[in-house]
Amino acid sequence: MAGVQLQSKHVLGLDGMPREDIQLILDTAVSFREILDRPIKKVPPLQGKTIANMFFESSTRTRLSFELAERRLSADVLGFQSLGSSVSKGETLKDTARNIEAMKVDMVVIRHSASGAPHYLAQVIQGSVINAGDGSHEHPTQALLDMYTLREKFGKLEGLRICIVGDISHSRVALSNIYGLTAMGAKVSVCGPATMIPKEIERLNVQVFHRIDEVIEHVDALNVLRIQLERDAGRLFPSIREYHQYYGITKQRLDKATTPITIMHPGPINRDVELSADVADSEHSLILQQVLNGVAIRMAVLYLLSARN
Amino acid sequence: MVSVLLKNGRLIDPATGRDETADILIREGRIEKVGQSVSTSGKIEVKDLKGKIIAPGFIDMHVHLREPGFEHKETILTGCQSAAAGGFTAVCCMPNTNPAIDDASVIRFIQEKGKSALGGLVDIYPVAAVTKERKGETLAPMAELSEAGAIAFSDDGDPVHDSEIMRRALEYANMFKKPIIQHAQEMSMTRGGVMNEGFVSTGLGLPGMPGVAEDIVVSRDIFLVEYTKTQYHVAHMSTAGCLELVRGAKERKMQVSCEVTPHHFVLTDEKVRGYDTNTKMNPPLRTKEDVEAMKEGLRDGTIDVIATDHAPHSYDEKQVEYQHAPFGIVGLETAIGLSITELVMKKIISLNQLIEKFSVNPRRILHLPDIRIEAGSPANLTIIDPSIEWTVDPQQFKSKSKNTPFGGFRLTGKSVGVINNNQAYWSA
Numbered sequence A: 001m002a003g004v005q006l007q008s009k010h011v012l013g014l015d016g017m018p019r020e021d022i023q024l025i026l027d028t029a030v031s032f033r034e035i036l037d038r039p040i041k042k043v044p045p046l047q048g049k050t051i052a053n054m055f056f057e058s059s060t061r062t063r064l065s066f067e068l069a070e071r072r073l074s075a076d077v078l079g080f081q082s083l084g085s086s087v088s089k090g091e092t093l094k095d096t097a098r099n100i101e102a103m104k105v106d107m108v109v110i111r112h113s114a115s116g117a118p119h120y121l122a123q124v125i126q127g128s129v130i131n132a133g134d135g136s137h138e139h140p141t142q143a144l145l146d147m148y149t150l151r152e153k154f155g156k157l158e159g160l161r162i163c164i165v166g167d168i169s170h171s172r173v174a175l176s177n178i179y180g181l182t183a184m185g186a187k188v189s190v191c192g193p194a195t196m197i198p199k200e201i202e203r204l205n206v207q208v209f210h211r212i213d214e215v216i217e218h219v220d221a222l223n224v225l226r227i228q229l230e231r232d233a234g235r236l237f238p239s240i241r242e243y244h245q246y247y248g249i250t251k252q253r254l255d256k257a258t259t260p261i262t263i264m265h266p267g268p269i270n271r272d273v274e275l276s277a278d279v280a281d282s283e284h285s286l287i288l289q290q291v292l293n294g295v296a297i298r299m300a301v302l303y304l305l306s307a308r309n
Numbered sequence B: 001m002v003s004v005l006l007k008n009g010r011l012i013d014p015a016t017g018r019d020e021t022a023d024i025l026i027r028e029g030r031i032e033k034v035g036q037s038v039s040t041s042g043k044i045e046v047k048d049l050k051g052k053i054i055a056p057g058f059i060d061m062h063v064h065l066r067e068p069g070f071e072h073k074e075t076i077l078t079g080c081q082s083a084a085a086g087g088f089t090a091v092c093c094m095p096n097t098n099p100a101i102d103d104a105s106v107i108r109f110i111q112e113k114g115k116s117a118l119g120g121l122v123d124i125y126p127v128a129a130v131t132k133e134r135k136g137e138t139l140a141p142m143a144e145l146s147e148a149g150a151i152a153f154s155d156d157g158d159p160v161h162d163s164e165i166m167r168r169a170l171e172y173a174n175m176f177k178k179p180i181i182q183h184a185q186e187m188s189m190t191r192g193g194v195m196n197e198g199f200v201s202t203g204l205g206l207p208g209m210p211g212v213a214e215d216i217v218v219s220r221d222i223f224l225v226e227y228t229k230t231q232y233h234v235a236h237m238s239t240a241g242c243l244e245l246v247r248g249a250k251e252r253k254m255q256v257s258c259e260v261t262p263h264h265f266v267l268t269d270e271k272v273r274g275y276d277t278n279t280k281m282n283p284p285l286r287t288k289e290d291v292e293a294m295k296e297g298l299r300d301g302t303i304d305v306i307a308t309d310h311a312p313h314s315y316d317e318k319q320v321e322y323q324h325a326p327f328g329i330v331g332l333e334t335a336i337g338l339s340i341t342e343l344v345m346k347k348i349i350s351l352n353q354l355i356e357k358f359s360v361n362p363r364r365i366l367h368l369p370d371i372r373i374e375a376g377s378p379a380n381l382t383i384i385d386p387s388i389e390w391t392v393d394p395q396q397f398k399s400k401s402k403n404t405p406f407g408g409f410r411l412t413g414k415s416v417g418v419i420n421n422n423q424a425y426w427s428a
């Protein structure tokens, strides 16, 4: 049985998060997931609490998911969206945060293009901080919802073989999944061109592959990352065409596996780049479950942090 | 006017080969007598320096004084105060000011300010830019700068990137026996980078700057120096690879020297965990292997100089996201303590070697005359308590900026005073 309370005041990442905390979040999410199937989906635990969503980087999906989770828990929600760095606008993150806190906010959800921004925020404000994605660092609620979805499908995480495919170097989803899954006893590998695998990642107990076909025989699920077309084409890989040819997950490729492979993707998908349409929409794809489970996971995280304070 | 009798100190003077307990009588800034049991008639202040070291004045050959242009970070006055408090009687100031030190008028401005700061206690030797506005495109007026008092040339803050410009700069500066000091960084490999590339940057999701980007530039430069038969100095060396390159150049008897900062022989990139912006500097903190190599280089003499790369930034400038914070930390007031604690106490180098790396060697690289602690010479001294234990409290720094990763560190050894140009500064 998991603990009854989170050990940390913040959810900044899964790096170093105790196994019991991960377990507790996943278990708590189960009951919220059930609520989402009810005709009336709103519950009162966060009534009277105010949560600020500080999005310094555009992310419609994550923002909507958090907002929905907050409203389902009856919290008051303060939206704040500022694209690009706050510094470039002359106001520092610290000032912005302090201002928001002066409005008596209980929790802050932050999305930021700079790695470590939530960690910095946690040092300068009183309330709890939830990382909704920081730079190329972590996206803990995404990894938690991925783990939830896998557990739902396979009944366990221990011993499960997961490969994360794509640009690992610039992925907060990859890193959080690596930290979380390895903590829960899953076997994690990564696959992508050598130019997209960060230095010494093996030291995080991760196996590295460069060819999809070598991976497919040995995994239960693939977590396929979104490729940043504009940023990386020509620099980290020659062309989109070549990427799709060698790393694109297609039905033809998956058919080589003896047992069907489960497919996940944090979205939004570049169809026919990292994932072909027939795979994305196939019965082995968990992509839409991920979206729904995301709301339940975020409800669980918000609820547990609020219960702790 | 400094007239004082220093009693019972341990005098270590590598230039005259002295290492003994002696008294030093200084009158009006000049050494009158060095010897045993020196007494004096008339009223003169007497300082008992039992257990303290008296050394030739220390020079920090890599300091950013920030003036002109960035006076909210540091001024020449506060920089000199910081230097004096840290135990330095001289600093070389880097040219990345605004305007840059690429014009003789800026050198004259700095010299004037320096003379009025603390009565001229701290000698300021400006390092002038290699290229106009430090843009790396066309040579700065090096002859004129040299004549005005430039001690060396560097585009520090940035490397001299273009190989042809570097070659010509080496040749030109060599006409007046001035070294080129290189900030070695292959920029095309470090774009966006904020820390050492490796296991820690992977785990923190921070863009990395690989050590090899430093090695590549030093490697190219050594080829150029060998070809042009000129003088070259590597600023703030941080990698094992770079050390190996300099070692090879020295074996081939080239005029190549290098410096290391205390933070590069004390801290590793593990310190970046937690995203403290006071661990962000350029070159970045490297790996344990690199730190061990730096210590070995100090021990075997490949590394000639300890310099701080004192880089003040205001509190607010560092109170931002790690990726947005400016590079650099202050160093003048922790350098001696860190060096004694990490190098002398751990028997990596002796006190004599420490003095060579803080005084004798940098002065020789810069072609400054040796300081001699003997009768008739002007008193230019750094006085150190090698066994005092203290805790680093950045709020006590004389520097205008407090950006250091060493706050709270327990150190052994500290400067207790400096004497130079007939001025003295005694730490409380």
Ligand SMILES: [Zn+2]
Residues within 6 Å of the ligand: B156, B157, B158, B183, B235, B236, B282, B283
């Ligand atoms: Zn530099």
